[in-house]
Amino acid sequence: MAKKEFQAESKKLMDMMINSIYTNKEIFLRELISNASDAIDKLYYKSLTDTSVGMDKGDFRILLTRDKDSRTLTISDNGIGMTREELEQNLGTIAHSGSFDFKKDNKDENIDIIGQFGVGFYSAFMVADKVTVISKAYGSDEAWQWESSGADGYELEPAEKETAGTDIILHIKPDTETDNYDNFLDEYGIVAIVKKYSDYVRYPIQMEREKSRQKPEPDPKPDDYKPEWETYTELETLNSMVPIWKKQKSEVTDEEYANFYKDKFSDYADPARVIVSRTEGTANYNALLFVPSHRPYDFYTKDYEKGLALYASGVLIMEKCADLLPDYFSFVKGIVDSQDLSLNISREMLQKDNQLKLIHNALEKKIKNELHAMLANDREKYESFWKEFGRQLKFGAYSDYGMHAELLRDLLLFWSAKEQKMVTLQEYVDKMPAEQKYIYFAAGDSTDRLAKLPAAELVMDKGYDVLLLTEDVDEFCLQIMRTYPRKDAEGKDGTVEFKNVNSGDLGLETEDEKKAAEEATTANKALFDAMKDALDGKVKEVKVSTRLKDHPVCLSADGPLSIEMEKVLSKQPGSEGVKSDKVLELNVNHPVFTVLKAAQEAGDTEKLKKYSALLYAQAQLIEGLPVDDPAAYAEAVCSLMQ
Numbered sequence: 283m284a285k286k287e288f289q290a291e292s293k294k295l296m297d298m299m300i301n302s303i304y305t306n307k308e309i310f311l312r313e314l315i316s317n318a319s320d321a322i323d324k325l326y327y328k329s330l331t332d333t334s335v336g337m338d339k340g341d342f343r344i345l346l347t348r349d350k351d352s353r354t355l356t357i358s359d360n361g362i363g364m365t366r367e368e369l370e371q372n373l374g375t376i377a378h379s380g381s382f383d384f385k386k387d388n389k390d391e392n393i394d395i396i397g398q399f400g401v402g403f404y405s406a407f408m409v410a411d412k413v414t415v416i417s418k419a420y421g422s423d424e425a426w427q428w429e430s431s432g433a434d435g436y437e438l439e440p441a442e443k444e445t446a447g448t449d450i451i452l453h454i455k456p457d458t459e460t461d462n463y464d465n466f467l468d469e470y471g472i473v474a475i476v477k478k479y480s481d482y483v484r485y486p487i488q489m490e491r492e493k494s495r496q497k498p499e500p501d502p503k504p505d506d507y508k509p510e511w512e513t514y515t516e517l518e519t520l521n522s523m524v525p526i527w528k529k530q531k532s533e534v535t536d537e538e539y540a541n542f543y544k545d546k547f548s549d550y551a552d553p554a555r556v557i558v559s560r561t562e563g564t565a566n567y568n569a570l571l572f573v574p575s576h577r578p579y580d581f582y583t584k585d586y587e588k589g590l591a592l593y594a595s596g597v598l599i600m601e602k603c604a605d606l607l608p609d610y611f612s613f614v615k616g617i618v619d620s621q622d623l624s625l626n627i628s629r630e631m632l633q634k635d636n637q638l639k640l641i642h643n644a645l646e647k648k649i650k651n652e653l654h655a656m657l658a659n660d661r662e663k664y665e666s667f668w669k670e671f672g673r674q675l676k677f678g679a680y681s682d683y684g685m686h687a688e689l690l691r692d693l694l695l696f697w698s699a700k701e702q703k704m705v706t707l708q709e710y711v712d713k714m715p716a717e718q719k720y721i722y723f724a725a726g727d728s729t730d731r732l733a734k735l736p737a738a739e740l741v742m743d744k745g746y747d748v749l750l751l752t753e754d755v756d757e758f759c760l761q762i763m764r765t766y767p768r769k770d771a772e773g774k775d776g777t778v779e780f781k782n783v784n785s786g787d788l789g790l791e792t793e794d795e796k797k798a799a800e801e802a803t804t805a806n807k808a809l810f811d812a813m814k815d816a817l818d819g820k821v822k823e824v825k826v827s828t829r830l831k832d833h834p835v836c837l838s839a840d841g842p843l844s845i846e847m848e849k850v851l852s853k854q855p856g857s858e859g860v861k862s863d864k865v866l867e868l869n870v871n872h873p874v875f876t877v878l879k880a881a882q883e884a885g886d887t888e889k890l891k892k893y894s895a896l897l898y899a900q901a902q903l904i905e906g907l908p909v910d911d912p913a914a915y916a917e918a919v920c921s922l923m924q
Contacts, residue, residue: 311476316597318361321362325361325362325446326339343360347489364426368417407430418444482619484523487520490517491517494511497512525593554574559571566621567619573613575670577613581671589607590607590616591617609678613671614649620641665695672695696750698750699732699748713747716771722783728752784845813878813890822840823840837866874897899918
């Protein structure tokens with residue numbers, strides 16, 4: 283029989299199909315099984331309206347047959363089959379999709395057919411040097427054979443086949459130095475590919491599998507009898523068929539969800555939360571999401587990959603689709619299944635379209651609401667979750683210039699100095715006295731040290747709470763938010779600002795106290811100027827403090843960059859020179875101030891320099907800063923003790 287050539291520029295296109303479209307050779311089995319499923323779907327939908335078909339859903343199957351000796355793998359289905367014209371049209375014309383045509387012709391029926399591009403079949407040539415297709419259309423008396431070795435063309439001739447359906451026979455290539463084609467003839471290799479990509483195809487995918495069993499014991503059994511074993515083959519269904527995410531939540535137990543999660547995502551612990559989401563309308567999808575109970579070891583490393591497993595009509599498209607999750611919810615694991623996504627031609631990637639954005643936004647809202655429900659209804663579990671992933675939510679609130687802060691702010695927890703426990707910002711605001719002007723916080727390395735800061739003690743002496751921030755992102759997170767909602771005394775909507783206790787004006791002093799401090803600063807200007815000069819640019823100003831009660835000295839920051847932010851930024855590459863504008867504040871009621879005044883009045887500039895350096899170093903230690911010159915500090919202490 284004369285060989286027919288592919289149409290137009292099909293040779294070039296065929297070569298591209300085989301060598302360029304797909305990145306992973308094992309994809310071929312996913313594509314051929316999906317085609318088989320579509321063929322069965324077509325006959326199944328016909329059977330719903332035509333009783334003469336004589337088949338129900340339980341009669342359909344996809345059969346895999348491997349022959350290592352002849353190096354063939356056969357994918358068989360008992361679906362609608364193809365006529366001679368359809369074989370030529372669907373296989374001889376590249377990119378013609380019978381499944382796409384079927385969906386278009388039945389667009390009012392909401393038919394869930396996988397195929398759309400008409401190119402998946404040609405993935406077979408990635409692993410086969412020859413492909414034979416034998417097909418018999420439903421209702422036809424004729425069977426036809428299509429055969430091709432690739433881009434050079436195909437042959438089409440009559441064949442023998444008893445029942446409707448299609449057999450695709452792949453003549454698997456021999457192994458090379460770089461490619462292990464034998465894996466596509468190996469029992470376990472085939473099973474692994476089916477489980478990975480096609481586990482949720484709605485029809486059973488079956489294959490004869492080799493098993494072993496003990497031979498029956500003889501009767502009577504000899505004294506020296508030893509058990510004997512034999513191998514046998516058994517037809518086994520390889521796929522699960524019904525995805526757990528398509529079942530009603532009432533039909534699935536917590537244990538079944540937990541077992542699915544642990545098996546699918548290789549975790550040893552049950553998830554902290556199971557999220558089931560189904561949407562129909564503008565975005566059609568099923569989602570089954572899990573909030574892990576513990577942080578992966580590589581979560582805060584560049585090696586961690588976020589993303590949800592993406593399925594199209596039960597067929598795995600991507601193991602980790604990052605575009606479905608925002609970064610601040612990157613800890614979420616799960617699955618999204620949709621028939622409406624715009625896939626690229628290889629079905630290995632998504633087209634970034636409006637549908638994807640709709641699903642992303644819907645999932646974002648759903649996850650946020652579920653986390654908030656956990657916070658409200660199971661505080662202990664939420665706080666355990668927070669220990670593992672709270673840092674990520676704070677990064678989310680801070681990133682992108684605070685664009686997501688409003689979404690995430692009610693999920694944040696911080697340590698309360700007054701309550702001695704984690705509190706939300708709303709809980710803090712709810713307990714604020716009416717006269718309190720700010721949400722006060724202190725940032726540093728430990729809650730114990732922060733609670734003992736002079737400024738923190740002053741705030742708490744007023745009856746106000748202080749949030750103690752101990753992670754490097756904490757202050758940046760609050761500063762980017764700037765304010766938090768608070769109703770005023772009349773119940774009107776308003777906001778309250780965040781205030782670092784080591785910032786300039788805490789809003790605690792009375793006008794009289796402010797005036798007295800300004801007057802004392804003016805009166806001691808010469809002393810303060812001398813101390814500033816002695817510290818040689820380390821401080822922007824020396825002044826009288828309104829925040830000190832028992833301590834002689836403290837450091838505050840003038841401007842948006844706090845002392846703690848300076849510490850964090852100084853550790854970042856390229857930010858070593860970043861400095862906050864520091865102010866040295868003195869307690870004029872402390873005995874140390876009297877000593878300073880006496881040294882100045884006596885003209886003892888050397889003693890004044892030593893006291894200035896000593897007090898600055900003490901203020902640094904209180905703030906958790908390293909002393910600039912520990913040796914000089916020790917020498918100054920010793921000299922003043924003599």
